[in-house]
Amino acid sequence: MQLTLALHSITSIYPSDSTRLEGEALAVDLTELSGLLLEDSSLAAVDFEIVSPGESCRAGPVFDIVEPRAKVPGSGPDWPGILGGPLTAGMGTTHVLRGAAVTVLREESVGDSRGAVGYVLEMSGAAAQESHYGSLHHLIVIPRTRTGLPSHTQQRAYRIAGLKTAVYLARAALKVASDEIEMFEPVGPAVNGREGLPRVAYVGQIFSRQRKPAIDEPILYGADTDGMLPLTLHPDEWLDGALVPSYHNSLGGAETYFYQNHPVITELYRRHHAREINFVGTVATIASANNFDRERNCRFAASLVKWALNADGAVLTKFGGGVPHTDLSETARLLEGMGIKTAVQVTDLARDRRIESALLFNFPEVNAIVCIGGNSTSWKGPRVERAIAANPEMVERLRGPVEIEAMNVIGVANQQGASRLRAMVY
Amino acid sequence: MRIVHYLNQFFGGLGGEEKANLPLETKEGAVGPGKLLEQLLGSDARVVMTLVCGDNYAVEHQAEMIGASLDKIRQADADLFVAGPCFQAGRYGMAAGALCSEAQSKLSMAVITGMAEENPGADLYREFLYIVDSGANAANMREALARMASLGRKLIERAPIGLPKEEGYLPHGLIRDQFVVQTAAERLVDMVLAKLANKPFESEMAPTAFAPVPMPPPIKDLKKAKLMLITDGGLVPKGNPDNIQGSAATRWGSYKIANCDDLSGADYEISHGGYDPQFVRQDPDRLVPLDAMRELERAGVIGELYDEFLSTSGLANPLSNTRRMGREMAEKAKALGIDAVILTST
Numbered sequence: 001m002q003l004t005l006a007l008h009s010i011t012s013i014y015p016s017d018s019t020r021l022e023g024e025a026l027a028v029d030l031t032e033l034s035g036l037l038l039e040d041s042s043l044a045a046v047d048f049e050i051v052s053p054g055e056s057c058r059a060g061p062v063f064d065i066v067e068p069r070a071k072v073p074g075s076g077p078d079w080p081g082i083l084g085g086p087l088t089a090g091m092g093t094t095h096v097l098r099g100a101a102v103t104v105l106r107e108e109s110v111g112d113s114r115g116a117v118g119y120v121l122e123m124s125g126a127a128a129q130e131s132h133y134g135s136l137h138h139l140i141v142i143p144r145t146r147t148g149l150p151s152h153t154q155q156r157a158y159r160i161a162g163l164k165t166a167v168y169l170a171r172a173a174l175k176v177a178s179d180e181i182e183m184f185e186p187v188g189p190a191v192n193g194r195e196g197l198p199r200v201a202y203v204g205q206i207f208s209r210q211r212k213p214a215i216d217e218p219i220l221y222g223a224d225t226d227g228m229l230p231l232t233l234h235p236d237e238w239l240d241g242a243l244v245p246s247y248h249n250s251l252g253g254a255e256t257y258f259y260q261n262h263p264v265i266t267e268l269y270r271r272h273h274a275r276e277i278n279f280v281g282t283v284a285t286i287a288s289a290n291n292f293d294r295e296r297n298c299r300f301a302a303s304l305v306k307w308a309l310n311a312d313g314a315v316l317t318k319f320g321g322g323v324p325h326t327d328l329s330e331t332a333r334l335l336e337g338m339g340i341k342t343a344v345q346v347t348d349l350a351r352d353r354r355i356e357s358a359l360l361f362n363f364p365e366v367n368a369i370v371c372i373g374g375n376s377t378s379w380k381g382p383r384v385e386r387a388i389a390a391n392p393e394m395v396e397r398l399r400g401p402v403e404i405e406a407m408n409v410i411g412v413a414n415q416q417g418a419s420r421l422r423a424m425v426y
Numbered sequence: 427m428r429i430v431h432y433l434n435q436f437f438g439g440l441g442g443e444e445k446a447n448l449p450l451e452t453k454e455g456a457v458g459p460g461k462l463l464e465q466l467l468g469s470d471a472r473v474v475m476t477l478v479c480g481d482n483y484a485v486e487h488q489a490e491m492i493g494a495s496l497d498k499i500r501q502a503d504a505d506l507f508v509a510g511p512c513f514q515a516g517r518y519g520m521a522a523g524a525l526c527s528e529a530q531s532k533l534s535m536a537v538i539t540g541m542a543e544e545n546p547g548a549d550l551y552r553e554f555l556y557i558v559d560s561g562a563n564a565a566n567m568r569e570a571l572a573r574m575a576s577l578g579r580k581l582i583e584r585a586p587i588g589l590p591k592e593e594g595y596l597p598h599g600l601i602r603d604q605f606v607v608q609t610a611a612e613r614l615v616d617m618v619l620a621k622l623a624n625k626p627f628e629s630e631m632a633p634t635a636f637a638p639v640p641m642p643p644p645i646k647d648l649k650k651a652k653l654m655l656i657t658d659g660g661l662v663p664k665g666n667p668d669n670i671q672g673s674a675a676t677r678w679g680s681y682k683i684a685n686c687d688d689l690s691g692a693d694y695e696i697s698h699g700g701y702d703p704q705f706v707r708q709d710p711d712r713l714v715p716l717d718a719m720r721e722l723e724r725a726g727v728i729g730e731l732y733d734e735f736l737s738t739s740g741l742a743n744p745l746s747n748t749r750r751m752g753r754e755m756a757e758k759a760k761a762l763g764i765d766a767v768i769l770t771s772t
Contacts, residue, residue, distance in 0.1 A: 130605055198622045211702040263611035313618045321700055343618035345610050351674050352744030355599045362633040368617040370610050371630040373603035417611030424604045425597055426589050
């Protein structure tokens with residue numbers, strides 16, 4: 001397994017009569033792209049907006065953000081299981097438009113526990129500085145589904161539109177010499193020449209069974225996670241299209257972009273390349289809905305780390321809301337019991353800002369905790385020149401001025417390891 | 427900068443335990459540790475008044491002592507009220523904490539005290555006050571006063587206050603957000619590598635220990651018992667009459683189920699944003715098992731089911747809130763003579 005990323009730096013996107021890459025400028029034929037997306041019979045129309053870092057602009061609610069990437073023919077399908085057959089991701093060469101993003105909006109906010117605006121993309125001001133997404137050039141896709149479609153069909157249409165757009169854009173780079181090539185050294189439990197280095201694994205939740213996956217919801221190689229047991233994935237599979245997040249994610253969220261640029265996996269690779277560790281692999285797991293399921297999943301995940309990856313240490317992240325902390329901590333506790341050292345990343349749940357309310361577990365051995373804050377950070381988003389949303393009501397709302405909480409600004413309290421927000425005990 | 431300083435009888439120079447019953451006294455200027463405090467605060471600082479009180483008197487006549495002290499502090503037109511440091515002296519710490527707390531809230535002024543972490547006054551007041559960690563040993567007087575002086579000055583000037591470790595105060599046990607240079611992923615990997623190398627690491631969150639809840643005695647005769655159903659799954663009658671919030675709820679409701687054997691989804695809704703409510707919507711008995719309870723009632727397995735169920739939403743709710751609601755529900759159940767409660771969660 002050997003993934004090569006051919007990186008093309010993008011510093012502007014503009015509409016044009018043909019899609020092509022000219023230096024660092026990406027020209028996009030929006031008519032052709034629109035025709036491609038409207039092949040999906042769920043879509044009645046699609047609109048596009050282009051936004052740049054620093055622009056007085058706010059968009060939402062965001063469904064997902066994807067980095068434009070396309071695989072060189074012969075390297076396997078783009079988005080295996082969704083746009084192509086479910087073949088192993090992470091092989092061959094993938095072209096990447098670094099600095100660009102495809103941002104898909106929802107037509108309506110899902111209105112979860114964090115309020116009605118959902119996730120908002122901020123392109124200027126203090127909030128934009130705290131999210132990686134504020135520094136990217138976005139092609140915003142506003143899908144308009146046919147009336148009367150059930151929610152799962154709508155959301156699948158959003159998903160497909162985002163992924164197809166990302167591939168379409170990056171195909172413009174296939175025949176262009178890249179600015180930089182990124183390759184990854186071999187990883188895995190059987191890699192030689194790294195004796196004596198600490199063997200470190202990553203255990204990442206990819207779904208929370210607080211909700212059932214929607215009908216036809218693609219998550220792992222195009223399949224939903226019903227019936228899924230913990231499994232090992234090569235790190236390059238995460239980076240190269242094996243995974244997209246669930247339609248529903250909360251408390252800061254997870255985006256496709258940060259699977260493609262997985263902060264934990266890229267950090268482990270960095271340490272692996274620096275010969276500080278032996279990165280032995282990853283386990284993808286789910287958060288459970290009940291104790292029976294939890295006992296099984298946590299044990300299977302821990303066993304894979306021990307017996308398949310033979311790790312000395314593991315880092316763990318969660319997906320979704322509060323309950324997944326139970327699976328996270330139980331898996332860490334089991335690992336510690338097997339002699340495997342752990343560090344876990346949690347969401348701070350203390351709305352009263354008292355430490356006693358912050359954690360949903362208390363195991364003495366699970367004592368290395370990274371805590372993402374968010375409960376006491378919000379911004380007074382100023383009135384913006386461009387407010388982008390699928391419906392006029394949301395446009396008015398987002399135009400501002402509007403008070404936005406950190407957990408609602410996409411990227412700020414991200415659960416995949418990208419967040420720079422920390423809960424400090426004082 | 428005008429300072430009023432509080433000392434117990436020992437540090438105020440009046441005597442040891444034998445003088446612990448002395449009432450509040452006022453002295454002009456700095457006394458004992460106050461002289462050092464004045465020096466440490468700088469040339470513009472003056473301890474204009476020292477309040478001295480016996481440890482027993484302060485605890486036994488706390489309300490009166492505090493009232494009199496607040497009058498004096500107000501008259502002195504002070505910028506800063508300093509109490510102690512009290513080290514491990516329990517009664518001294520309790521008095522200092524109470525005084526600082528009252529001066530801070532009633533006079534809206536800067537206050538600072540110092541204690542050992544084990545001082546009972548620390549436990550009681552650390553959330554609301556800056557309490558410098560003085561340690562237990564009075565030989566650390568200079569160090570404790572230096573920290574109190576530096577923090578006190580910042581409080582007067584309303585300067586930003588750093589973290590407990592940087593400033594030397596006992597953690598309030600609170601959380602605030604801060605943007606840091608490293609991503610969560612970098613922090614995570616750093617931490618596991620430190621742990622693997624047996625090097626020290628700083629966890630970003632401390633687990634909290636809770637006192638175990640003792641198991642109640644078993645019900646003597648279930649056939650005669652009166653039972654109640656309580657849920658935190660957010661089941662409420664259509665329209666949510668009590669406006670129970672779907673997240674971090676501050677309210678709970680009590681809803682009639684008399685003359686009803688089976689809950690219908692048409693009559694109820696879910697106010698809870700943390701789980702997939704579709705199955706409860708189809709049949710609320712899946713959350714509040716009225717149908718099963720009625721069967722048990724008819725079969726004589728239980729005495730009777732109370733004719734209302736209690737409900738709130740258990741999502742993302744801080745403990746300060748849930749404790750209160752739990753207490754209110756328990757009081758209601760007790761007043762009604764309920765023998766047992768079945769709690770259902772999601």
